[in-house]
Amino acid sequence: MNTDHIVGVSVPRKEGRDKVTGRALYIDDITLPGMLYGATVRSSIPRGKIRKISFGTGIAWDEFVIVSAKDIPGQNCVALIADDQPCLADGVVNHPEEPILLLAHPSQHILPKAVAAIEIEYDPMPALFTIEESEGHTEIIWGKDNTFKSYLIEKGDVDAVWAQADYIVEGEYTTGAQEQLYIENNGVIAVLDVERGITVSGSVQCPYYVHKALMKLCSLPEHKVRVVQTETGGAFGGKEDYPSMIAGHAALLAMKSGKPVKIVYDRMEDMVATTKRHPSRTRHRTAVTREGKLLGGDIEFVVDGGAYATLSSVVLSRGTIHAGGPYYWPSIRIRAKAVATNAPPNGAFRGFGAPQSLFAMERHMDRIAEMVGISPVEIRRRNLLKSGQTTTTEQVIHEPIDLDQLLERGLALSDYRAKKERFQTGNASATRKKGIGIATFLHGAGFTGSGERYLASVVGVEGCADGRVRVLVSSTEFGQGTKTVLCQIAAEELGLPYETVEIAQPDTEQVPNSGPTVASRTVMVVGKLVQSAAHGIRQTLTNAGFLREGYSKEEFSEACTRYIAERGEFKSWARYEPPPGIFWDDEKYRGEAYAAYAWAVYIAEVTVDLTTFSVAVDDFVALQEVGRVLNPVLARGQITGGVAQGIGYALFEKVVWQQGRMLNGQMTNYIMPTSADLPSIRVYFEELGNVHGAFGAKGIGELPMDGPAPAVVNAIKDALGVRFDSIPVLPEDIFQALAADSAAENNSPAPQGAR
Amino acid sequence: MSDPGQREISLVVNREPKKLRAYPMERLLDVLRIQLGLTGVKEGCGEGECGSCSVLIDGVLVNSCLVPILQADGANIITIEGLTEGPQLHPLQQAFLDCGGAQCGICTPGIIMAARYLSSKKPQPTLDDIREGLSGNLCRCTGYAQICEAVSAAAVREDTGRESER
Numbered sequence: 001m002n003t004d005h006i007v008g009v010s011v012p013r014k015e016g017r018d019k020v021t022g023r024a025l026y027i028d029d030i031t032l033p034g035m036l037y038g039a040t041v042r043s044s045i046p047r048g049k050i051r052k053i054s055f056g057t058g059i060a061w062d063e064f065v066i067v068s069a070k071d072i073p074g075q076n077c078v079a080l081i082a083d084d085q086p087c088l089a090d091g092v093v094n095h096p097e098e099p100i101l102l103l104a105h106p107s108q109h110i111l112p113k114a115v116a117a118i119e120i121e122y123d124p125m126p127a128l129f130t131i132e133e134s135e136g137h138t139e140i141i142w143g144k145d146n147t148f149k150s151y152l153i154e155k156g157d158v159d160a161v162w163a164q165a166d167y168i169v170e171g172e173y174t175t176g177a178q179e180q181l182y183i184e185n186n187g188v189i190a191v192l193d194v195e196r197g198i199t200v201s202g203s204v205q206c207p208y209y210v211h212k213a214l215m216k217l218c219s220l221p222e223h224k225v226r227v228v229q230t231e232t233g234g235a236f237g238g239k240e241d242y243p244s245m246i247a248g249h250a251a252l253l254a255m256k257s258g259k260p261v262k263i264v265y266d267r268m269e270d271m272v273a274t275t276k277r278h279p280s281r282t283r284h285r286t287a288v289t290r291e292g293k294l295l296g297g298d299i300e301f302v303v304d305g306g307a308y309a310t311l312s313s314v315v316l317s318r319g320t321i322h323a324g325g326p327y328y329w330p331s332i333r334i335r336a337k338a339v340a341t342n343a344p345p346n347g348a349f350r351g352f353g354a355p356q357s358l359f360a361m362e363r364h365m366d367r368i369a370e371m372v373g374i375s376p377v378e379i380r381r382r383n384l385l386k387s388g389q390t391t392t393t394e395q396v397i398h399e400p401i402d403l404d405q406l407l408e409r410g411l412a413l414s415d416y417r418a419k420k421e422r423f424q425t426g427n428a429s430a431t432r433k434k435g436i437g438i439a440t441f442l443h444g445a446g447f448t449g450s451g452e453r454y455l456a457s458v459v460g461v462e463g464c465a466d467g468r469v470r471v472l473v474s475s476t477e478f479g480q481g482t483k484t485v486l487c488q489i490a491a492e493e494l495g496l497p498y499e500t501v502e503i504a505q506p507d508t509e510q511v512p513n514s515g516p517t518v519a520s521r522t523v524m525v526v527g528k529l530v531q532s533a534a535h536g537i538r539q540t541l542t543n544a545g546f547l548r549e550g551y552s553k554e555e556f557s558e559a560c561t562r563y564i565a566e567r568g569e570f571k572s573w574a575r576y577e578p579p580p581g582i583f584w585d586d587e588k589y590r591g592e593a594y595a596a597y598a599w600a601v602y603i604a605e606v607t608v609d610l611t612t613f614s615v616a617v618d619d620f621v622a623l624q625e626v627g628r629v630l631n632p633v634l635a636r637g638q639i640t641g642g643v644a645q646g647i648g649y650a651l652f653e654k655v656v657w658q659q660g661r662m663l664n665g666q667m668t669n670y671i672m673p674t675s676a677d678l679p680s681i682r683v684y685f686e687e688l689g690n691v692h693g694a695f696g697a698k699g700i701g702e703l704p705m706d707g708p709a710p711a712v713v714n715a716i717k718d719a720l721g722v723r724f725d726s727i728p729v730l731p732e733d734i735f736q737a738l739a740a741d742s743a744a745e746n747n748s749p750a751p752q753g754a755r
Numbered sequence: 756m757s758d759p760g761q762r763e764i765s766l767v768v769n770r771e772p773k774k775l776r777a778y779p780m781e782r783l784l785d786v787l788r789i790q791l792g793l794t795g796v797k798e799g800c801g802e803g804e805c806g807s808c809s810v811l812i813d814g815v816l817v818n819s820c821l822v823p824i825l826q827a828d829g830a831n832i833i834t835i836e837g838l839t840e841g842p843q844l845h846p847l848q849q850a851f852l853d854c855g856g857a858q859c860g861i862c863t864p865g866i867i868m869a870a871r872y873l874s875s876k877k878p879q880p881t882l883d884d885i886r887e888g889l890s891g892n893l894c895r896c897t898g899y900a901q902i903c904e905a906v907s908a909a910a911v912r913e914d915t916g917r918e919s920e921r
Contacts, residue, residue: 012852019860020848022795022835026861029794181895183799183807184861233797233861234895267800479859479896633855637901641858644898667804667893675899676890680882 007492007695010633014483014503015231024231027187027202028264035189036065038253038263039111041101041118042273043093046127046342046660047141050091050100056117064114065257067102072252074219078244078310079212082148085308085345087217087248093122094141095307095344096661097273099245104253104261127342129660131281131304134339141307142340148305149313149338151320153392153589156331161296165287169368173284173360174726175709177304177655178277178648179662180349181672182478184233186242186274187264190250197224198251203232204243206516207474211508213244214251229506232478236645237348239478240518241311242274271665275347276655278303278315278338282323282360292372292382296331299323301357305338306345312338315346317448318519319353321593322706324392325361326403326442327383332392343660348518350645351705354443362439362710363725366717376714377416380407380440393593400688401599401625407440410601413684414621419605420718427719431610434618435719439602439711444594445699446521446692449584452595456576457515459529461490463537463570467557469494471503472571473514475526479641480701481634482522488630489527489694493534496553512573520699523630524596527694529574536572579692595692598699600624602643602707605679606715613731613738615651615716617679624703625686628696632685635700639683642704648673650709654728764828768793769837779825784808786824787834795835795864799893806892809865809872810834816872818891835864838871847871847909856905858896866892870906879910 018024055061069076069090076090077083089100103114127141128134134146142148162168188202197220204210207227214225227247232239246263253261265273280303287295301323305312320336369379384403390396411417416436423434446452460472471490477483487501494501504511514526541547546559563570584591605619622639629635652671656663664670689696713724716734722741724733761776768791777786787793787810799807801820808819811833839845847867850856857863866889873880873888880888885903894902 010855013855013857015860016852016857017844019857019863020844020851020867022793022864024860025794026797028798029788031789182859182861183805183893183895184797184859185799232859234859236895267802481858633901637855637858637897640898640900641896642898645895666802667800668802672893672895673898674890674893675886675903678899681898681900 005492006488006498007630008628010631011484011488011498013481014487015477026184026233027189027230030189030230032189032191032260035260035262036104036106036253036257037108037111038102038104038250038261039115040099040249041103041115043089043096043098043100044120045093045122045124046096047094048122048124050089050093050120051123052121053101054119056119059114059117063105065104065253067252067256071256072217073255075216077216078248079216080209080241080244080310081313082309085310087245095342096659097344099249102249102253104257127660129341129343129657131279131302131339134304134341141342146340147337148309148340149316151317151336151589153320153332153334155329155392155394156296158296158298158331158333161287161331165295166290167288167371169286169288169364169371171284171364171367171725173282173363175280175356175359176728177279177346178349178653179271179655179670180236180238180276182234182236182238185265185267185270186239186246187262188243188247188250189260189262190247190254191260192254192258197226198254199226199228200247200251201228201230202243202247203239204229205232205235205239205476205478205518207476207506207508208513209241209516210244210247213248217248218251218255227508229476232476235478236350237352237518238275240348240516242347267667268665271670272662273344275310275345277349278305278312278346278353278356280304280319280356282357284360284364286364286368288368288372290372292369292374292379294327294329294383297324297329299332299334301334301336303338303353303356304341304346306341306343308345310345311347315348315353317353318444319357321393321444321448322354322442323357323361325358325365326385326440326599328385328389329392334392341660343657350642351702352519354702355646355649355706355709358441358706359709359727362441363713366714376438377407377411380438384440391593393590395592399596403440403599406599406623406625406686407601410603410621410623413623413682414603414605414619416603423719433608433610433719434606435608435715435717436603436605437711437714437716437718439707439714440600441706442597442599443520443699443703443706445524445596445598446594447519448593449586449591452525452576453578455515457526457529458512458573458575459514459526459533460512461530461533461537461572463560463563465561465564467500467553467560469496469501469537471501471530472511473503473526473530474506474508474511475514475522476506476517480522480638481631482517484634485523485630486527486530489530490534492695493531494538494556496556500553520702523697524690524693524699525576527697528692529576531694533572533574536574540572596627596690596698598624598626598703600703600707602711604708604711604715606712606719608716608719608734613734615729615734617647617712620679620681620708621684622681622704623684623686625688626700626703627690627693627698628687629685630695630697635685636683638700639704640681643681643708644673644678646705646708647678647712650712650727651729654730762825764824766827767831769833777824780823782820783822783824783827784819787819793834793836797861797864799861804893805862806869807862807865809868809892811868811872814875816869835867838867846912847906850905850909850912854905854908855901856897862892862894866894866902870909873906874910874913879914880906882907
């Protein structure tokens with residue numbers, strides 16, 4: 001047996017060679033004979049009834065395949081949770097860019113002209129565009145009260161704490177929409193085979209979500225729908241639910257035309273029509289003692305779901321559970337809801353609700369510190385959860401985490417105290433003001449509450465006749481390192497070289513449903529199942545007497561050959577079993593919300609230039625406990641990438657809305673960070689391990705999205721002394737806030753210590 | 756057969772002479788991808804912002820989505836497929852593999868071409884040179900840290916290996 005460890009080592013990415021040579025094939029790189037190209041005709045208004053559709057002159061319409069809602073063989077919905085979103089609008093539209101008609105043609109170049117030649121007349125209806133308008137109920141656009149979902153978490157007696165409080169601190173915080181901005185746009189190819197049914201290949205995160213949606217839409221049985229993931233150029237949640245829509249469209253065109261149909265969005269269509277991070281509003285009211293101890297809090301968390309339910313209930317759930325941050329609350333009430341507006345549905349984006357509510361919590365902690373008159377460090381130190389205490393859902397923290405020590409290490413790594421002092425002295429006369437800000441936070445790994453139990457994921461490991469091992473999962477690679485790390489886990493468990501293990505292409509005909517590739521669950525939950533299935537391979541061979549412990553790679557190979565010769569196919573399966581002692585009450589939202597949490601302290605150092613009002617992040621320390629790190633290079637890449645998206649969320653990325661439609665749907669005017677905009681992001685890990693994850697791993701992917709925005713905005717406050725409670729914070733926001741601040745100062749000198 | 760709107764175009768692509776017919780305003784990107792099958796050249800935005808379609812034209816880094824094919828007539832073009840002549844990885848490609856410079860991989864060919872261009876101008880770039888040199892290429896996955904490290908590492912290796920290459 002191989003005694004060298006594979007887990008914990010930065011083995012090369014499985015598909016890395018194909019990626020650096022340009023050989024990796026993404027969906028737009030694939031062309032099939034006789035293939036048609038598909039395009040989507042979309043709504044130009046936010047809400048209304050479709051009165052008339054006319055096909056303009058100058059287009060040879062008989063050359064086109066045209067699909068409308070009437071052509072849908074099954075149910076006209078994008079099946080997910082509520083099934084309320086039509087695949088094609090039928091008579092009514094509820095948001096701009098809602099798909100109404102589909103066109104297909106052999107020439108890609110004619111399609112835009114054809115789309116433009118279709119005129120749709122509407123009877124417009126009043127539309128709602130903000131959380132406040134939706135709450136106002138001037139129009140009911142979804143369900144009984146425009147509310148997709150609401151949650152209530154209650155711990156202790158919050159109503160009793162206000163009388164005992166030395167301070168009551170209130171704040172309102174808002175976050176804007178954020179575009180995932182994967183560099184590969186959404187795309188699929190659908191192929192119809194009369195015998196075998198429909199096959200859709202493409203850029204997807206969750207092949208079995210698409211599979212389920214296609215069965216319902218096309219009215220086909222399980223075995224007549226096949227979904228294959230091709231190399232995927234980034235996803236970040238943006239290819240969790242939307243692929244079910246575009247796959248449905250391509251499938252409908254393929255079924256009507258009998259030909260393969262490719263739909264690949266251009267950048268603008270992808271930006272204006274597909275999902276984004278939910279805009280949010282969080283209100284905090286907190287009772288605090290004069291020592292800065294939290295007594296209790298009232299948190300109201302609202303997210304804007306857009307026009308259809310899609311994933312909003314689940315995004316809301318994660319945001320709600322994370323709303324109290326990594327702090328001990330003797331009592332708390334969290335009221336949360338997802339509301340409807342007439343914008344394209346918002347969806348999954350790395351962090352999934354947590355970046356929103358944690359931005360609010362971490363800004364609010366700084367505000368509490370200010371009121372109490374202690375430092376941002378002290379307010380956190382006095383309230384950080386300790387092992388044995390309970391979270392807002394009354395989950396007892398069993399992990400031996402010492403957040404106080406984690407915070408102290410973060411301060412040391414960033415040289416926080418010395419810098420804080422130096423900046424305060426230096427800023428007085430400077431036109432470039434410096435500041436430093438902290439965020440402490442947590443991120444739960446895996447599906448929330450009973451989610452993993454319902455998913456009941458299945459994983460396979462196959463022993464091949466030539467001694468190779470194949471991992472069979474529907475978990476997808478889109479940059480995070482799924483393929484590499486799952487192979488490392490199987491290789492380590494089997495004591496085989498990394499090169500001996502490969503992973504099957506996610507294809508619903510070939511691999512079991514290991515659940516969606518979301519929620520920071522792949523390494524922890526799916527990885528553990530891979531470990532267990534790999535163990536099954538080894539155990540089967542040893543129990544059969546084909547192999548003895550201490551085996552070599554060659555002996556393993558011989559044992560596989562013999563097993564397959566004598567008994568046939570050699571596959572070992574593992575199905576998720578909830579760990580004992582896990583309790584979750586879906587009604588009361590109480591109990592073990594997540595099997596494990598990752599913990600982090602992020603510290604940002606900024607310079608605000610008072611000539612240009614721009615913010616530069618000069619240094620960024622990202623310190624986290626994520627359990628065992630299975631591949632250091634990949635793990636670090638997850639953190640630096642997440643931090644970059646978080647800095648973009650805080651400082652650059654603003655979706656400009658007009659009547660529910662994104663106005664700046666281009667990379668020219670929706671700005672994400674370039675290599676020149678980011679500091680060296682310094683990444684540090686603590687590795688406490690985790691009993692629930694493969695070889696002690698926890699989830700890692702979403703965590704780094706949560707902390708950067710509050711750390712950066714807290715640093716801006718430190719630099720300028722002016723509060724920003726909404727992100728993104730653009731130079732013009734800083735200009736305006738400083739102008740308003742100096743105007744206010746001129747009118748009435750601020751009382752001491754009020755700011 | 757021959758469409759009068761099309762023009763005959765001569766190119767040298769990855770050291771091979773090519774003659775083809777195309778409409779003058781067709782994007783070089785599409786000609787490379789569709790007519791010549793060089794799908795390592797990626798389209799990310801179609802407006803010159805993301806750099807995924809970066810190629811070298813006569814040694815200069817260019818977004819191929821912004822170049823009408825007629826403008827490239829007679830040009831010498833190198834794409835990711837032509838970065839090296841043999842099966843060996845270019846030192847940049849190897850460094851991207853080792854350092855974690857490629858995650859989802861869609862921006863990788865363009866970024867490697869930008870890094871190749873940078874190294875032709877500045878064989879030993881500083882971190883600031885690299886950040887500046889790659890700032891026309893967007894990567895949403897990495898936060899650029901490991902990309903910059905890969906470019907640095909390749910510069911060191913190339914420097915050591917330069918003599919033997921000749």
